[in-house]
Structure formats: C-alpha cells, structure tokens
Amino acid sequence: VRIVVTAGPTREYLDDVRFLSNPSSGRMGVACAQEALHRGHHVVLVAGPLECDPPKGVRLVRVESAREMARALRREFPRADALVMTAAVSDYRPARRVRGKIKKTLRTMTLRLVRNPDIVAGLARRKGRRLIVGFAVEARALERNALEKMRRKRLDLIVANSPSSFGAHVADFVILWPDGRREVLRGAPKRRLARRLLDILEAHRAAGGRTSS
Numbered sequence: 001v002r003i004v005v006t007a008g009p010t011r012e013y014l015d016d017v018r019f020l021s022n023p024s025s026g027r028m029g030v031a032c033a034q035e036a037l038h039r040g041h042h043v044v045l046v047a048g049p050l051e052c053d054p055p056k057g058v059r060l061v062r063v064e065s066a067r068e069m070a071r072a073l074r075r076e077f078p079r080a081d082a083l084v085m086t087a088a089v090s091d092y093r094p095a096r097r098v099r100g101k102i103k104k105t106l107r108t109m110t111l112r113l114v115r116n117p118d119i120v121a122g123l124a125r126r127k128g129r130r131l132i133v134g135f136a137v138e139a140r141a142l143e144r145n146a147l148e149k150m151r152r153k154r155l156d157l158i159v160a161n162s163p164s165s166f167g168a169h170v171a172d173f174v175i176l177w178p179d180g181r182r183e184v185l186r187g188a189p190k191r192r193l194a195r196r197l198l199d200i201l202e203a204h205r206a207a208g209g210r211t212s213s
C-alpha cells in the first residue's frame with residue numbers, strides 16, 4: 001500500500017527570522033510512518049520541522065509552511081492509496097512576509113493574518129477510493145467537535161485528542177468512524193495508536209475500500 005503520512009507543525013514566516021507555529025513534535029506522524037514501513041508498505045513522509053528523526057526507508061519530503069505542505073500533497077496524494085494527516089497545520093499565516101528582518105522601532109505592532117487553505121478537506125473532495133485519516137486536537141467537547149470535523153472534511157476516520165498530547169509520548173485517544181463507532185485508547189504510546197490505525201487501514205483495503213474495523 002502506498003501511504004502518505006504528514007507530520008509536525010508548519011511554520012508561517014512574518015520575516016526571514018520569525019514565524020508562527022505550534023508545539024507539535026512530529027512524533028505521531030513518525031510513529032505511523034515507522035509502523036507502515038515495518039509492515040512493508042511504501043511510505044512518503046511529508047514533514048514540517050521535526051523534533052525526532054524520520055525513519056530510514058521513507059521518502060522524505062521536507063516542507064515548512066502550510067502552502068508548501070499543500071503543494072507537496074497535491075503531488076503525492078494522487079499516487080497514494082491512503083493519507084494519514086497528523087500534521088498540525090497552522091490555520092493562519094501573516095498576510096505578507098517581509099524580506100529581511102522587521103526592525104523593532106514601533107512600540108506596538110499589528111500582525112494581519114489570513115486563513116491558510118484546509119489541505120485535507122481540499123484533497124478529500126477528490127479522494128476516490130483512497131482512505132483519509134485526520135486528527136483533531138480539541139480543548140473541549142472533544143468527540144462532538146472531532147465528529148463534526150470528520151464529516152465536514154469528508155474524512156474516513158478521525159483521531160480525537162486533547163492539547164496535552166502535543167509533544168507527549170503517551171496520550172488518551174478516541175478513534176471515531178463516520179457511522180458513529182468509537183474506540184478509546186487510554187494512556188497509549190503513539191506507537192500503539194499507529195499500530196491500530198495501520199490495522200484499520202489494512203482491513204479497509206482488504207474489504208475493497210469500505211471503512212470497517
């Protein structure tokens with residue numbers, strides 16, 4: 001199976017030395033890539049800046065901004081059978097990037113932000129039989145918000161987790177299916193969640209594209 005995995009945060013530069021980002025470590029995506037490789041699948045890892053080493057054996061595509069990630073995925077997704085979208089994509093970027101370094105001459109500074117494209121929602125509109133797994137970090141109403149996101153973005157599966165799982169090795173996860181099924185993994189290492197997602201993905205392929213567990 002040809003699997004594209006995204007990992008890590010994106011960086012949205014306001015000048016050449018400053019950016020907006022988030023604390024994603026990339027560990028979840030790296031765990032998925034490792035597990036997929038281990039099972040003999042072909043893996044493309046589209047990665048923002050990572051705090052951990054990418055596994056040897058993947059085809060690594062390094063990106064920084066959300067727009068670079070979108071461009072890389074427009075190339076990789078049509079050739080893939082599945083996409084696991086663990087990346088913490090920045091929702092906004094500075095309206096313009098200043099060349100060089102902004103001087104601190106002003107006492108206050110207003111930053112104008114514009115929305116980034118929703119990458120996975122855009123790809124899902126033309127997914128055909130490909131399986132797409134999304135992730136949702138929710139500070140409250142975890143499952144309700146994650147379910148709403150899965151349906152709105154037309155994903156086949158979503159993993160809901162809380163902001164405390166950013167950068168963590170172990171976390172609580174809820175896997176949600178569009179038909180309302182749910183599975184809870186409490187205190188699970190990211191590797192364990194990766195194994196479960198790969199089980200689901202392989203079963204989905206074996207069933208000819210229907211999302212069964």
Ligand code: C5P
Nearest residue numbers: 085086087089117118119120134135136
């Ligand atoms: O909307 P939210 O960021 O919570 O959705 C999370 C899911 O959507 C993740 O799988 C993330 O990788 C993806 N996403 C995206 N493009 C964005 C924002 C999020 O593909 N601009």
